[in-house]
Amino acid sequence: MAKLDRLLALVHALSETIEGLTLDEMAERLDVNRRTAERMRNVIARHFDLDEIADDRRKRFLIRDSLRRVYTRPTAAEVAALQAEVDGRILAGQKARAEQLASLLAKVKGALDDREKRRLDPDLDALARLQRTMVTAGPIATVAPETVTVIQSAILAGRCVEFHYVTEDRPEPRWRRVTPYGLVHGPLTYLLGKMPGRDEQPVYFRLDRMTEAIVSDTLGCAPDDWDIDAWLAESFAVWRDDKHDVVLRVPASSAARARGWRFHRLQRIEELSDGGLSIRFSAGGMRELAEHLFTWGGELVIEEPNVLIETMRERLAAAQTMLPACSASDSVADDADN
Incomplete structure (x- = not known):
């Protein structure tokens, strides 16, 4: 562990010095040659903000911030992720959450000094411009x-x-x-x-x-x-009713998709001999579950409970009412085909 020990010692030395250290001074402190000190300085520069000071044709180096500051400073990717979340909440009409996250974002940016802002701005602009939180279809509700x-x-x-x-x-x-x-x-x-x-x-x-x-x-x-x-x-989503033991059977052709899907946070998956899956969990909210499983039509079978099967039949019947009524010519054509 001698190499790691020397590297950490150099990090502390560069953060504690006021005037900075030359490569020769680093080598002397660590009892290594100048080339080794140069390599160690390059490693440190990848992880810390290493300032360079010109001193009579010699260069001195130091870490200006405290070591704690180095590890708590946000990255451009982290700030951009928070910015994308704020923008997504605003677009979704979730004003209350957006304001709280925007306030946090402003505090994070406000804690940066000018040097940190200059370092982050180019990457932050690029990431923020090309990152978005998707706003899907759903209820529009404004909360004060x-x-x-x-x-x-x-x-x-x-x-x-x-x-x-x-x-x-x-x-x-x-x-x-x-x-x-x-x-x-x-x-x-x-x-x-x-x-x-x-x-x-x-x-x-x-x-x-x-x-x-x-x-x-x-x-x-x-x-x-x-x-x-x-x-x-205990519930599939928001609606709550009696809990039921749910069993879904997924054929082998859809098993890969189902393995990467979360039907319920407490689901249990069993591999079947035919390459398919059996997915089990207990929950209430059968109507919301049926409406979700509607998107899996042709890719799974509801085995239990009966109340979920009946709820799916009811939702299918309701979905039929969204289709336009058949015209007279369509009915004649269907009769001819039959």
Whole structure:
């Protein structure tokens, strides 16, 4: 480990010096020849911002920043990834999340000094120009940024959240007081919460349907043993109903695609003798699962449960109503073919 020991010693020496070190001084400190010191300096320059100072026809080198700063400084790729996420949230209409991420991005950039900005700017411009977060089809819902702030404040204070809430079936706002059990982000943002004093499961509240949200004076927080990940895993997506044991059979022709697909976070995959797969998991939300499996038509078979099979039949019948009715000539042609 002698080479590594000398290299680390040189890193510390270059970060502790004020005037800088020449190659000869580096070689003397490490008891190596000048050529070895030059190679070590080149390795260090690939990982640290090594400043070069001209001193009477000699060059001195030093690491200006503290060593901790070197390891906490963001790279152009990291800043560009955050920028792409901000832009994607804005395009998706997720204003509240976009503002929080944009604030973080501004703080990251603001922490850079002029030298770091000059170093990052060329790469950052290139990466930011050609990176995007894809915005897919889905609901458009605007959440007031202050609503997210209120809920997060309530979680930190161990208090309930109070707000007025509307639904599709009941457009008139109704007052609610809810113990926050978590925030769930996705195409829509939900408050996961329970009515205080009731022995019921937490339910979802869409943030875009809330108004006049405030932190309540009533104490209320999730239990210490509450596991939001385990709770979310009990359902395929948002809709919750009775859990069912799901069994999907994938033929060998589609096995490669299915191996690279996540149907459920707790899925179990079994290799079948014919080269196919059996995929098993337990979850609620059969309608959302059926609508997802619709995209796998011709590539898998639903074996269990019966409720999922019946739900798929219902969704297929509903999908048929989206097709235009057959014209009289089409009907005649079909009859002739038959």
